[in-house]
Amino acid sequence: xxxxxxxxxxxxxxxxxxxxxxxxxxxxxxxxxxxxxxxxxxxxxxxxxxxxxxxxxxxxxxxxxxxxxxxxxxxxxxxxxxxxxxxxxxxxxxxxxxxxxxxxxxxxxxxxxxxxxxxxxxxxxxxxxxxxxxxxxxxxxxxxxxxxxxxxxxxxxxxxxxxxxxxxxxxxxxxxxxxxxxxxxxxxxxxxxxxxxxxxxxxxxxxxxxxxxxxxxxxxxxxxxxxxxxxxxxxxxxxxxxxxxxxxxxxxxxxxxxxxxxxxxxxxxxxxxxxxxxxxxxxxx
Numbered sequence: 001x002x003x004x005x006x007x008x009x010x011x012x013x014x015x016x017x018x019x020x021x022x023x024x025x026x027x028x029x030x031x032x033x034x035x036x037x038x039x040x041x042x043x044x045x046x047x048x049x050x051x052x053x054x055x056x057x058x059x060x061x062x063x064x065x066x067x068x069x070x071x072x073x074x075x076x077x078x079x080x081x082x083x084x085x086x087x088x089x090x091x092x093x094x095x096x097x098x099x100x101x102x103x104x105x106x107x108x109x110x111x112x113x114x115x116x117x118x119x120x121x122x123x124x125x126x127x128x129x130x131x132x133x134x135x136x137x138x139x140x141x142x143x144x145x146x147x148x149x150x151x152x153x154x155x156x157x158x159x160x161x162x163x164x165x166x167x168x169x170x171x172x173x174x175x176x177x178x179x180x181x182x183x184x185x186x187x188x189x190x191x192x193x194x195x196x197x198x199x200x201x202x203x204x205x206x207x208x209x210x211x212x213x214x215x216x217x218x219x220x221x222x223x224x225x226x227x228x229x230x231x232x233x234x235x236x237x238x239x240x241x242x243x244x245x246x247x248x249x250x251x252x253x254x255x256x257x258x259x260x261x262x263x264x265x266x267x268x269x270x271x272x273x274x275x276x277x278x279x280x281x282x283x284x285x
């Protein structure tokens with residue numbers, strides 16, 4: 001069946017994570033040190049290094065289970081590093097009971113928003129060329145992202161696209177749980193998927209993400225089988241739509257783990273990967 005809808009993730013898929021990621025990591029670190037003292041730079045960097053060392057078994061867990069490898073991008077790594085950094089400080093307000101965990105989560109959210117908000121838009125060199133070609137070739141193109149709709153829409157202005165793309169933000173792909181809606185085969189998606197190369201289970205049932213995708217399918221009159229989803233984090237962006245029957249394309253990161261390759265292989269001809277976004281156009285030919 002021909003592809004009638006292409007869904008792009010945003011951060012790391014259309015954007016240049018090497019440029020934006022480095023800028024974000026530096027901004028986040030400086031804000032951490034402003035709060036806790038410049039003399040704790042080594043402690044912060046040690047916490048961050050431990051996250052990269054423990055991934056992918058260390059997963060990004062926002063309270064409902066691990067949903068992506070801890071080293072998937074600098075945004076995720078910083079969130080996990082903050083928890084470990086706070087543990088080393090042994091401050092009563094930031095460690096221990098559920099109230100402390102909530103406070104730490106609120107702090108992490110504020111630090112993320114501040115550092116992310118300071119970024120300068122940096123897109124992959126081929127992003128505009130690919131998006132323009134896709135919007136000419138496919139009837140429907142959307143961005144589905146965890147970031148806010150307003151921020152992504154504003155950053156897209158830098159691409160100066162001749163054809164606008166719809167943006168669905170706050171997809172909460174990191175949230176494991178039941179969807180509000182039904183259909184599209186979601187009932188057959190298991191709660192856990194054991195994948196070769198990973199000791200922890202993959203958790204495919206991302207309720208909010210499904211509901212956003214279902215809204216896009218309803219709005220465009222398309223189905224998962226007519227959809228190609230493009231993302232840079234297999235576990236976060238591609239597992240759920242792939243299990244629903246969509247075609248998926250992974251834009252490889254600097255570190256792509258063996259279990260991510262195994263997932264793509266499990267999707268057979270519907271799965272693919274490349275280092276360059278231009279290969280998405282090849283998938284559509």
